[in-house]
Amino acid sequence: MRKWLALAFLILLGFFLAKITSAFPFGVESWGVSKHYVDKGIEENRGSNLVTSIVVNYRGFDTLGEVTVLFLAATALAFLLATCRCRRRYERWEASLIVKAASETLYPLLILFGAYIFIHGHLTPGGGFQGGTVIASAVMLMLLAHFTFHPNHKALSTLEGLAGMSFVLIGFAGLIWGGSFLANNIIPLGQWNRLFSAGVIPLIYVAVGFKVGFELSGLITDMMKTIKEE
Amino acid sequence: MAFFVASILLILIGLYAVLVKRNIMKIVIGLSLMDTGVNVLIISLGFIRGRTAPIVNVKDLLVNTSSKVVDPLPQALVLTAIVIGVAVTAVALSIVMLMYSKKNTLEIDEYKELKW
Amino acid sequence: MILEYFMLFLLFLMLALAIFAVETKDLLASVVAAGFVSLVASIVYLYLQAPDVAMTEAAIGAGLTTLIFIIAIRKTERYEK
Numbered sequence: 001m002r003k004w005l006a007l008a009f010l011i012l013l014g015f016f017l018a019k020i021t022s023a024f025p026f027g028v029e030s031w032g033v034s035k036h037y038v039d040k041g042i043e044e045n046r047g048s049n050l051v052t053s054i055v056v057n058y059r060g061f062d063t064l065g066e067v068t069v070l071f072l073a074a075t076a077l078a079f080l081l082a083t084c085r086c087r088r089r090y091e092r093w094e095a096s097l098i099v100k101a102a103s104e105t106l107y108p109l110l111i112l113f114g115a116y117i118f119i120h121g122h123l124t125p126g127g128g129f130q131g132g133t134v135i136a137s138a139v140m141l142m143l144l145a146h147f148t149f150h151p152n153h154k155a156l157s158t159l160e161g162l163a164g165m166s167f168v169l170i171g172f173a174g175l176i177w178g179g180s181f182l183a184n185n186i187i188p189l190g191q192w193n194r195l196f197s198a199g200v201i202p203l204i205y206v207a208v209g210f211k212v213g214f215e216l217s218g219l220i221t222d223m224m225k226t227i228k229e230e
Numbered sequence: 231m232a233f234f235v236a237s238i239l240l241i242l243i244g245l246y247a248v249l250v251k252r253n254i255m256k257i258v259i260g261l262s263l264m265d266t267g268v269n270v271l272i273i274s275l276g277f278i279r280g281r282t283a284p285i286v287n288v289k290d291l292l293v294n295t296s297s298k299v300v301d302p303l304p305q306a307l308v309l310t311a312i313v314i315g316v317a318v319t320a321v322a323l324s325i326v327m328l329m330y331s332k333k334n335t336l337e338i339d340e341y342k343e344l345k346w
Numbered sequence: 347m348i349l350e351y352f353m354l355f356l357l358f359l360m361l362a363l364a365i366f367a368v369e370t371k372d373l374l375a376s377v378v379a380a381g382f383v384s385l386v387a388s389i390v391y392l393y394l395q396a397p398d399v400a401m402t403e404a405a406i407g408a409g410l411t412t413l414i415f416i417i418a419i420r421k422t423e424r425y426e427k
Contacts, residue, residue, distance in 0.1 A: 006249040010242050017241070021234045021271070027279035031296065034303035038296045042286055050284040050299070051398045054306040066310040073317035080324040117401075125285060125397035129313050133405040140413055193287055212313065216410060219320055223417050233394070236357040240364055240383075247368040253426045255373050255419065259380050262411060263364050266387050269403070273394050283395040300395045312402045316410050323418040330422040337427065 046189045047122035047198035055127070056201045056208075060182040064171070067164060067211055074219050081222055095145045103145035110138035118209030122198040128205040132212025139217040143224050151221055160214035166207045170200050233274035240267030254329065254336050258322050265315045269308045276304035353393050360386045371426045373419050381412035 024030075031038075037054055045053040055063055118131030142149045174183035182204075190197035240263060247260025277300055282291070284302035291298050326336075333340055360383050367379035384407025391400035 003250050006246060009249070010246055013245070014238060014242050017238045018235075021238065024234075024275060026231045026234060026274065027277055029278055031301065032303070034301050035296050038284065038299060038302065042292060042295070048285055048287040049398070050286065050302040051305050051309065054302055055309060059306060063310060066314060069314055070317050073314075073321050076321050077317075077324050080321070080328055083328070123287065125283070126401055127398065129309055130398065130401040130405060133313070133402065133410065137405055137409045140410065144413075192292075216316070219317065220410070220413065220417075223320065223324065223414055232354055232357055233390070236361060239361055243361070243364045243368055251368070253373070255415075255422070256368065256376070256426065259367055259376055259415070262380060263367065263383060266384055266407065269399070270387055270390060273391055273396050273399060276396075277394045281395060283397050285397070305396045305399050308396075308399050309402055312399070312406055316406050316414075319411055320414050323414055327418055327421050336422055 042192060045184055045198055045201060046192050047201050048193050049122055049124065049127070051125075052122050052127050052205065053198070053201060056204050057182065057184050060171070060204070063208065064167060064182075067167065067208065070212065070215055071160075071164065074215050074222075077219060078222055093147060095147075099145045103141045107138050107142050110141070111135055114138065114209070114213065118205055119202065120195070121205040121209075122201050123193065123195070128208030129212055131209040132214075133216060135209075135213035136216035136220065140220055143220060150225070151217060153218065153221065156214045156218045156221075160211055160218070163207045163210035163214065167204055167211070170204055170207070174200070233270065233277075237267045237271035237274065240264070240270065243267075252338050254326050254338055257338070258319065258326060261322065262315070262319055265311075265319075269311060272304045272308050272311075276301035349393070353390065356386050356389055360390070373424055373426055374416070377412060377415040377419065380415070381408050384408050384411065 034054075037058055038050060041047070041050050041053050045057055047053040047057075114131040114134035116131075117126035117134060118128045121127030121131070139151060171182045173186055175181045178184070178186045182200075184199040184201065187199055189199045196202075244260040244262075244264030244267060247263065248257050251257055251260065281298060281300045284299040284305070286292060286295060286299070329341065330336060363379045363383050363386070367376045367383065370376050370379070384403055387407065388400045388403040391397075391403060
């Protein structure tokens, strides 16, 4: 009964969603505000990657809010798991030698790759979010391969706080010397398509990369270690 | 057009899991499927046929950029939405773990303290 | 042209995997199928000229989300009744 009711509702909803989206043409031009971002983006920010200059500069305030949501989610998770008397039936295990050796070899390389991605965020595809998740997956690999691996939680949260704070401080520097919050005219913009260019965009994206990386690593560690106490 | 249809169907499949399934883990899986569906829908709204990615790293693209690249704004929005999605899923799963530690079951029908 | 047929195949694969993920009784298989949906979605993003989003989706959807689901299944139970 419940199943058929749900199916009827879904068919109705699907009909209306199809009706709405059929009003949007697929694959043809329909520019809104982003026409300005695309046409003036290089001139105003000198970053090759237009997605990065939207995420960090034009919509930088949204990104700050998003990073805050990430922080809140990690806090809520730590709080919930601290009150959880989850099942502690969890015996000690050993991964095989191949898994251990391979993960130890890959761990520094993956962290280097993540750093490469967020340092070049304004030139190539990638940026703080992608690099941060690559770093978090390096930590995930080590957690899966080694029973005793435990990242220092205090250091993780301190570094993460510093990274988040530097984002806000760069924003305030823009407010003081540039005229608006997160303004991109406080340091020289440089030349197009060079590593040291695009003003504060690489600085902010490096901060976001560290923040996302440490945040997600801490989150995985929290989830993984609550069962490891006995 | 196929992208719109597929993403709407993906959203509906996820919603079906949320509405019909009795297992809490299945409900969370349905939520994450809906997340993917919405992201594919938004990205395909910004797609323009025959254009390249919005990364201006050759001289050719510098002039008259808006007639050569796809719309970068939906991509910027989805980029942050994906990262939020994983954090929200983690919170949902920790709530599931907390619920399981109270009653030792994943069936949603057993949790009826809030019903009246 | 062949690329468009390949995309149609990928979209069908995505929907089939989603239905499998919803309907199977084994939660571990369900989670792996959901991770596969994300991986296919990242290839679709690449076709839609969104390399940034494709990178994020490949790292998060296929890696981290699957891992946290597996941790949660390990702490609860594997089979749906």
